[in-house]
Amino acid sequence: MLVSGTPYRTVWLQEESVRIIDQRRLPWSFDLLDLHTVADVAVAIRDMAVRGAGLIGATAAYGMWLAAREAATPDQLRSLADSLIITRPTAVNLSWAVNRQLTAIQAAGFENRVATARLTAETIADEDAAACAAIGGHGLEIIRAIASRKPGQVVHVLTHCNAGWLAFVDHGSATAPIYAAHAAGIPVHVWVDETRPRNQGARLTAWELAQQGVPHTVIADNTGGHLMQHGQVDLVITGADRVTRSGDVANKIGTYLKALAAQDNGVPFYVALPSSTFDWTLRDGVQGIPIEQRGAEEVTHLEGIAESGSVETLRIVSPGSPAANYAFDVTPARLVTGLITERGLCPTTETAICALHPQASGSIPSLS
Ligand SMILES: CSC[C@H]1O[C@H](OP(=O)(O)O)[C@H](O)[C@@H]1O
Numbered sequence: 001m002l003v004s005g006t007p008y009r010t011v012w013l014q015e016e017s018v019r020i021i022d023q024r025r026l027p028w029s030f031d032l033l034d035l036h037t038v039a040d041v042a043v044a045i046r047d048m049a050v051r052g053a054g055l056i057g058a059t060a061a062y063g064m065w066l067a068a069r070e071a072a073t074p075d076q077l078r079s080l081a082d083s084l085i086i087t088r089p090t091a092v093n094l095s096w097a098v099n100r101q102l103t104a105i106q107a108a109g110f111e112n113r114v115a116t117a118r119l120t121a122e123t124i125a126d127e128d129a130a131a132c133a134a135i136g137g138h139g140l141e142i143i144r145a146i147a148s149r150k151p152g153q154v155v156h157v158l159t160h161c162n163a164g165w166l167a168f169v170d171h172g173s174a175t176a177p178i179y180a181a182h183a184a185g186i187p188v189h190v191w192v193d194e195t196r197p198r199n200q201g202a203r204l205t206a207w208e209l210a211q212q213g214v215p216h217t218v219i220a221d222n223t224g225g226h227l228m229q230h231g232q233v234d235l236v237i238t239g240a241d242r243v244t245r246s247g248d249v250a251n252k253i254g255t256y257l258k259a260l261a262a263q264d265n266g267v268p269f270y271v272a273l274p275s276s277t278f279d280w281t282l283r284d285g286v287q288g289i290p291i292e293q294r295g296a297e298e299v300t301h302l303e304g305i306a307e308s309g310s311v312e313t314l315r316i317v318s319p320g321s322p323a324a325n326y327a328f329d330v331t332p333a334r335l336v337t338g339l340i341t342e343r344g345l346c347p348t349t350e351t352a353i354c355a356l357h358p359q360a361s362g363s364i365p366s367l368s
Helices: 037-047 053-069 076-085 093-108 110-149 175-183 200-212 221-229 255-264 352-354
Strands: 013-014 015-020 031-036 156-161 188-193 216-219 237-240 242-244 248-252 270-272 299-303 311-315 328-331 340-341 344-346
Touching: 013 053, 013 110, 015 037, 015 053, 031 037, 031 053, 031 175, 037 053, 037 076, 053 093, 053 110, 076 110, 076 156, 076 188, 093 110, 110 237, 110 344, 156 221, 175 188, 175 200, 175 344, 188 200, 188 221, 188 340, 200 216, 216 221, 221 248, 221 255, 237 255, 248 255, 248 311, 255 270, 255 328, 311 352, 344 352
Parallel strands: 156 188, 156 237, 188 216, 237 270, 270 340
Antiparallel strands: 013 015, 015 031, 242 248, 248 328, 299 311, 340 344
């Protein structure tokens, strides 16, 4: 995607290190950060310098190239892999990417670990970008169909959090159909949920859409239901951090409430994901998907930029009041109109999902 006219991916190899865009600094400044060690990569994922399911998977894959260089034995490699996997528990792309690296290295032989890990990381990144581009093409057809029913009028899409190109290697999942529609000349406008507590919508999605010239409006998180009641939302598209084989969707906290409001108002609710976000071992997402809890300070404090240009952090919660910070929730499959993956569109039934994704076979869960 373009940043001030220059094409960027969100993670790449730079000589002996892994280079990322430091998302903790956006939109105030666009800074690149070099990660030299596996520990650097773990900190970048935990502190959300990189975030979003696809991107933390790809960054961990590059982290495994660093791990292959640091490890002298298979046990050390396994231990470094574990140090990456434990950084964030909900997005399954992280463990998927690390385990894919371990499998590839085991197959190639430990002595070939560095070259194998490098090739596998580049492959994972390329596949992530290609999957998101394909998601854009499939999702475009949904937007095109809505546009054809209201000729000459703007199609209003609501999205939550940031499932844009910053959350992947390129293109994004939820935003890919929007970018494709915009490029195809379909008039689109995006309602951007601010997405408390970390404000990924206000800070990242709005910045992204502005960079690409897509009309958008940032709204407080509780606004979506009102807009839907008044015919101001044609469809909702969100990303996902983990989707079960029966279509339950873990995504940023607040997604479930948007899905409830969408169903009550007859608004289509789509979830866009690459197939690396499926957890084929799970059916029941509410019971089975681990929900990350992060520090209370993300709720009690807000970061912003003062008129003077200095970035400042302010406390917004009364001192002495405890705060809880659940980072994700699970939207049951019954509330999701359909999934948009790189393989196409499908309804949220286990039969339809598994028919479209042959990799589901062989991972049948014995329980739940
Ligand atoms: C599809 S990845 C985007 C996804 O990631 C976000 O979480 P976080 O910013 O905490 O990594 C959120 O769930 C988005 O939908």
